[in-house]
Amino acid sequence: DQQVKQNSPSLSVQEGRISILNCDYTNSMFDYFLWYKKYPAEGPTFLISISSIKDKNEDGRFTVFLNKSAKHLSLHIVPSQPGDSAVYFCAASGRKTSYDKVIFGPGTSLSVIP
Amino acid sequence: NAGVTQTPKFQVLKTGQSMTLQCAQDMNHEYMSWYRQDPGMGLRLIHYSVGAGITDQGEVPNGYNVSRSTTEDFPLRLLSAAPSQTSVYFCASRRATRTLYSENEQFFGPGTRLTVL
Numbered sequence: 433d434q435q436v437k438q439n440s441p442s443l444s445v446q447e448g449r450i451s452i453l454n455c456d457y458t459n460s461m462f463d464y465f466l467w468y469k470k471y472p473a474e475g476p477t478f479l480i481s482i483s484s485i486k487d488k489n490e491d492g493r494f495t496v497f498l499n500k501s502a503k504h505l506s507l508h509i510v511p512s513q514p515g516d517s518a519v520y521f522c523a524a525s526g527r528k529t530s531y532d533k534v535i536f537g538p539g540t541s542l543s544v545i546p
Numbered sequence: 547n548a549g550v551t552q553t554p555k556f557q558v559l560k561t562g563q564s565m566t567l568q569c570a571q572d573m574n575h576e577y578m579s580w581y582r583q584d585p586g587m588g589l590r591l592i593h594y595s596v597g598a599g600i601t602d603q604g605e606v607p608n609g610y611n612v613s614r615s616t617t618e619d620f621p622l623r624l625l626s627a628a629p630s631q632t633s634v635y636f637c638a639s640r641r642a643t644r645t646l647y648s649e650n651e652q653f654f655g656p657g658t659r660l661t662v663l
Contacts, residue, residue: 464650466650466652474656474657475638475655475656476589476654477654481651521588521589525650533579533594534579534591534638534652535591535605536588538587
């Protein structure tokens with residue numbers, strides 16, 4: 433039973449346009465959410481995070497939105513660049529869950545077409 | 547700082563063989579964890595540790611053992627390898643404590659690609 437879901441296995445976007453990656457979670461105890469980016473043959477690297485006390489967090493071209501009532505978050509990349517082509521993982525954790533485990537979704541593969 | 551290091555990078559085992567995947571970090575992080583990555587499944591948590599001497603199970607712990615005798619090292623042991631354990635394994639570490647106002651990113655190693663025949 434997946435607690436963190438990314439229902440789009442892949443996404444293709446034209447360079448310069450907006451990329452929107454979606455993530456849903458089921459566990460209401462989660463209060464901290466993160467996005468990681470992964471290139472082939474490398475470990476994931478942290479991209480951006482948001483805590484449940486906020487509904488938006490921006491870092492340059494990347495913005496994460498959190499809708500707690502819908503248990504949904506999204507990552508917006510504007511403008512998209514070819515170097516953004518990678519697998520993006522949504523992850524969640526909760527201070528009240530056992531030892532604050534970090535649970536990942538299955539990932540979305542983003543292709544940015546030049 | 548080397549960050550999180552993993553050895554070996556690649557490994558091929560026969561069914562029933564045992565081996566240990568090594569993981570070390572030099573950031574003095576309390577929290578360390580092991581994930582496996584499989585197509586369509588994302589990163590699944592195997593075991594994790596919040597400090598030396600403390601370990602706990604993640605989402606998919608069966609077939610794996612861990613121990614944490616030092617802050618720096620967190621080895622993952624496969625006692626009797628099975629083809630279902632063919633995967634890419636990632637070790638990660640982060641600071642243990644956080645609040646809703648602080649970052650809580652994990653730092654990942656480069657991974658170990660394991661094939662069990």
